[in-house]
Amino acid sequence: MKIAYLINVGLSVSPYNGIRIQAETWADELERQGHEVVRINPWKTIVWEEFDVVHCIGADRATDVLLMSLSKRCKNIMFSPVIDSIEPIGMYRFATLWGSKRFRLYSVNYAIRLSKPYISKWFVRSQYEFEYVNKAYNVPAESISIIPLSFRTPICEKYPEKEPFCLHVSMLTDGRKNVLRLLEAAVKYQFKLVLAGSVRSNEEFAPLKCIIEANDNITYLGSVSDERLIALYKRAKVFALPSINEGVGMVAVEAASYGCDIVVTEIGGPKEYYSDMAYVVNPYNVDEIGKAVMNAMSESRFQPRLQKYIQDNYNLETCVGKMVNEYMRNR
Template sequence: MKIAFVIGAPVTHSGHGVVSQGMTWKKGLEERGHEVVLVQSWNYYDWKSFDAILFFMHNEFVVDYINAVSKVNPNIYYAPVLDPDFSIFMMKAISNWGCSRLKIYNRYYKTKRIFPCVKYVLVRSEFEAKYVEKGWNVPKEKILKVPLSFNLKPEVTNFERENYCFHASYLADARKNVKRLIDSAKKYGFELKLAGKLRNSEEERTIYSWIGDVKNISYLGFLSKEDLLSHYTRAKVFALPSINEGVGIVALDAASMGCDVVITNLGGPQEYYNGLATPVNPYDIDEIGKAIQSCLNGKTNQPALQRHIHENYSLQKISEILENAFRN
């Protein structure tokens, strides 16, 4: 098959989550013999030549793009990549609020127009599926769950673990909740190692002000793939207590590499672990700290967690789901 991938927003930084998802799916489909074209807006394409056209992200640009392309080719698929921080009721309300004639509307208002044009809406979790079904009134039969796959798998599994907690993300991003993770390490005294990109000097000052002069917390910088792998194979625990997270591929990779995982109990991430990760209220410093401390002190779900991830979220398995959807 010949498949087009269209992303709905400019990519302003490396490590972009939607780009990572798209490039991983591209790799998996190409390994199964399909051609995947990354669409560039300045280029002309023979849209009729594609067996499937997959749009990523949600905004007005994507809505207009889908409406235009669907008139030429009906094989439209849509992965909105929703990480909502509001209720399903609010999604339903704002999706219906507005007035086209007066041009009074929000970025969700026009979305309902495209679903008659879309064969499947691809979601990453049941949590996301509920927003699509109940917030946008999309029929269940048009919603297909396509989980994300892990990116890393160890060649061996019996690593010698060190007694520290590891976290990697855009550290100053409020939704990653790093301030509370740091505060929990200060209160409970466990060793915490932080990695990730700081995009400017203001973010750097913020992180160092949160850490202060305590000795059990360190910032490692933006790590190379080799250094990242090193910490995934050495850390006993990986923590991702985000207040808003779609999946959290870093935690999925950490589990695949043998870390125990402490994960937010909000949104879709905890669905991936089948009860083998420790969910926490991300607003509760004590709950975060006690969960991490418990894992560091001997509580573990490994190697059962690693086995669960490898059996259910391999790229081969996810690519097969995508392939079957496009062949429908």
Template sequence: MNIAFVKSTPHISRASGVKQQALSWKHGLEEKGIHVTLINCWDDIDWNIFDIILFFEYGGYLRDFVELADKLKGKIALAPIIDADVSIPKFKIAAKYLGADKLRLHSKFHDLYLIRNKINMFYARSQYEKSFISKGLGVEESKITIVPLSYRIPVSKIGESFAKEPFCFHVSRPADKGKNVPRLIAAAKKYKFDLVIAGGVNDENQKKWLMDMIAGYPNIKYLGYVTDEVLYNYYRKAKVFALPSIYEGVGLAALEAAVLGCEIVITNVGGPKEYFNNMAELVNPYDIDSIGTAIIKLLSGNVVHQPSLATYISEKFSQEQCTLTLYNSLLNIT
């Protein structure tokens, strides 16, 4: 089987979660003998060699590309990556009505709605995301497959014994409003726990914004962008990992932290909680006290989910298991 991977939107961050998802899927499928081509629009491409064209993310030039791909012989699949900060009813209204071709008015929601029937298979990362596709777009459930994201931690690093230290760790794009870093910092200030933040910013203005927030608080430390090896070391050391996002698709960093032994504080909004099997502390991301008390509870050891959580994540969300679900679905696209 020959598959094309197309990313429909641009990104400027090295830590693009969509890019990481696509590369993880590529690696897993190639181990099963499927040839995957990452499409670069500067290349000359023979589109008719592909059995399936798999698009990642909605928005950008997705609609134009799908309408062109619909004229080719290959099937069309889409992993829309719906990290919505709105309810399903509002998403449905935006999808159906927020656009008018005659007036040249477009939105990524309406474009997605217009091409929905040209997609042979949608891939969701959670039941929550699946609901946006089925209820928000009106797609038949038979055309939606849930493929959970897998953690990237090398197998050789899993199962080791780590000496945990009493601090909370967080990694993201800190200036992304969805990651809710200001409230996490406010919780660290109020509840006086040690907090270490990692992740790149786009420019000096974003860095100044972040450094100004933590100035004068020696219990809060910012590392900046870190390599995977440094990141894994912090996962090993941190007793708690917190991801109190306002909106989040999966929270891959929380999965990785969990498999390396961190206790997890995760947003109660959206799909991330589906991955933890009731072995994480769920918080209201808009409530600083909810965030702070959950972190203190886990740092104190009053609630312990490890090592059961690490075992569950390592078995349920390995690349092998998640790739198998994707592989079987791709073989049966009609």
């Protein structure tokens, strides 16, 4: 097959954007499996009729216009909306209805609703996201496929030796990641916490930095290479992802594939990836986070079963294979 990959421009700003990284990983694996993938550059002239599939990832307020134009040249348009909302579905549905083409009143949600006639198949990453597409946009269930995200790291052949610390990796100053409460839990329960990742500004990082510097059980490593990240996954007993808003949280899935026990938020879709083999917490409750990390640190309830489950179900070949099947079915 010849497949066009078209990502929303907002996802192209940072090379570290998780959705962009996953799209690039998909494209690489599709090529490894023998398909031709064109990463669309808007500055080049594109003959859209040559493609078997156009896969559009992400949306903006002009998505309906884009997909309407594409539909005249390619009849097989797949769409990954990337919905990470924590709004109740009823309120989210209202946002999809609010708008007016006549008066040019647009929201991203409204533009996605207007795009429905041009989309052959909707790809979502979890049952949680499925519910938003199905109920908020009134997309029939048969038009939606759950294509889970895959871990992008090499397979870990055996269960590694673990050290008693909790790892967290993210854009640490992103409030969605809930790092402040994780730090407060580490201070209160005195577990060893290792943080890695970038920060947007020193000003935003200052409140977190004060806590880190005042407590010997907390270490901040800064941004780390993929090689060092894998080494951390192998060593850490626990990986914590207590986010207040998260689509999937692929770093936690990767950590689980290297034998980490997972403490994960109860909000949204991330917990679906662990088949009841994770410690699920209310991310607004510091005590729940702290107690879960301590329990995960002292118990061996889920690993190495979880490692095998993740490797069997969320490896790149399997996940991309499911997507290829949907491409083929809708040709």
